[in-house]
Amino acid sequence: MKRRLTSVAIYTFLTVVAIFSVFPLLWMAISATNTSQAVLSGTLLPGPHLLDNYRNLLANQQVWRAMSNSLFYSLGQTLLSLAICSLAGYGFEIFHTRNKDRLMSVLLMAMMVPLAATMVPLFQMMSQMGYLNTAIGFVLPSVSTPFLIMMFRQSARSFPHDIIEAARIDGLNEVQIFLRMFFPTMKATYAAAMTITFMNAWNNYLWPKVIMQTNESQTMPMLTANLMSGYVTDYGMLMLAVLLSTLPTVIIFFLLQRSFTEGIAGAVKG
Numbered sequence: 001m002k003r004r005l006t007s008v009a010i011y012t013f014l015t016v017v018a019i020f021s022v023f024p025l026l027w028m029a030i031s032a033t034n035t036s037q038a039v040l041s042g043t044l045l046p047g048p049h050l051l052d053n054y055r056n057l058l059a060n061q062q063v064w065r066a067m068s069n070s071l072f073y074s075l076g077q078t079l080l081s082l083a084i085c086s087l088a089g090y091g092f093e094i095f096h097t098r099n100k101d102r103l104m105s106v107l108l109m110a111m112m113v114p115l116a117a118t119m120v121p122l123f124q125m126m127s128q129m130g131y132l133n134t135a136i137g138f139v140l141p142s143v144s145t146p147f148l149i150m151m152f153r154q155s156a157r158s159f160p161h162d163i164i165e166a167a168r169i170d171g172l173n174e175v176q177i178f179l180r181m182f183f184p185t186m187k188a189t190y191a192a193a194m195t196i197t198f199m200n201a202w203n204n205y206l207w208p209k210v211i212m213q214t215n216e217s218q219t220m221p222m223l224t225a226n227l228m229s230g231y232v233t234d235y236g237m238l239m240l241a242v243l244l245s246t247l248p249t250v251i252i253f254f255l256l257q258r259s260f261t262e263g264i265a266g267a268v269k270g
Contacts (some may be wrong), residue, residue: 005170015024028246037247040234060237062215065242066223070249073208073219074201077139082190084144088153090182094164098164103141107146115206123210133217138208142201148193154183191259199249220245 031039034047090099122141131137159182167177196257205221214219218226222244227238231247253260 007107025250027244028239028243029067029237032243036233036235036237039239047151048234050240053234053236054232056145056237057240060222060233061241062218063223063241065216066218066220067244068218070202070219070221070245073135073138077201078143078194078197079144080139080143082193085148085193086152086183086190087178087232088144088149089154090156090178092149092153093156094159104150107149111146119207119210122207125212131211133212133214137211141207142204145197148197151193152186152189155186159185177228188259188262191256192262195253195260198252202249209257 005194024121027044030044030046032053034043035049035052038047038049060206092104101212118141126137126140163181170181193194193242204219205225208219209222209225212222220241224238224241225232227241
């Protein structure tokens with residue numbers, strides 16, 4: 001009886017927490033179907049104005065241009081980050097030396113430096129190299145992160161070194177070992193890293209706001225922020241823009257949810 005009451009209490013608590021977690025998303029979706037007045041009044045019922053908000057949004061902003069920009073920039077950053085950080089993490093662990101440990105410590109210390117502290121020199125570098133309003137300017141500062149390198153290094157610790165030695169004896173070079181053996185066995189880690197990197201790149205606002213200075217190069221977070229910059233804010237249209245901006249990250253997370261959990265758990269155990 002005591003165990004049953006404990007289970008009921010735990011599931012009740014988890015249900016309440018789940019409701020509080022999902023409610024903002026539900027309210028956002030409902031608000032996208034209502035007028036600004038209905039949103040301000042706090043209505044919790046869907047309305048008939050979804051198409052009107054969509055037409056107003058298309059008339060006022062280049063929505064699909066911003067969506068395509070965000071998708072292109074985010075996918076580019078994700079693919080490059082996975083390639084570079086996985087190679088770095090693999091090298092740090094498989095070719096382990098004390099000097100690499102010291103370098104890894106320096107990289108981890110760099111995680112404590114906020115973006116605001118490096119934004120001015122980064123902007124000057126990008127400006128001098130002619131990378132303003134370009135995908136390279138968006139991707140380059142975040143193409144390699146200490147967190148992802150550490151994550152792949154931890155995962156590489158669980159990779160059997162005996163297999164690597166056997167593959168070397170069989171004549172495989174280091175690139176072949178990485179592509180044929182390490183990469184297939186670390187799919188969960190790649191999925192977790194992909195989820196984290198894509199969501200960070202898609203939701204990034206501060207750096208794109210600095211580096212992207214034209215309407216043609218703006219991203220979805222920038223477009224959503226622009227909807228709040230006028231004297232009068234249409235909250236129905238704003239919520240629809242937020243909903244469209246949220247959907248890709250939600251889809252990516254739910255598609256890779258199981259692999260994300262396995263990858264994070266594997267990195268922690270490693």
